[in-house]
Amino acid sequence: MSVNHRPARSLQVLLFPPDAALALRLGLQPDIEVVASTLARPAVALVEELASVATLLADDPECRVLVLTGSAHPGLRDAALAAGAAGLVLRDGPLEDLADSIRRASRGETVIDPALGAP
Secondary structure (H helix, E strand, O other), rough: OOOOOOOOOEEEEEEEEOHHHHHHHHHHHOEEEEEHHHHHHHEEEOOOOOHHHHHHHHHHHOOEEEEEOOOOOOOHHHHHHOOOOOOEEEEOOOOHHHHHHHHHHHHHOOEEEEHHHOO
């Protein structure tokens, strides 16, 4: 007998560009499902390039886009928010922090990793 540990309505997340290692780690969260394309209508997308924010929002204006970064660059937080991103999070931070940021963004919150400065 197959056991499904995911809630009936798991939170769908797109990684743009795809990242197999991160997808595997996020997929271990019981309420997060990583999807392969915007056709799945993900609630949240994680992007590495600022230009991807506009591309994804043009495809699905209701998708909440978080920009992943390795460090704080001057003006990046403001540029990400101006582009329509729901926030800015650290790429290499603890997985639980990233998962929490995804959940918060899906609820409509603006999410800025504390290490990157307050909104």
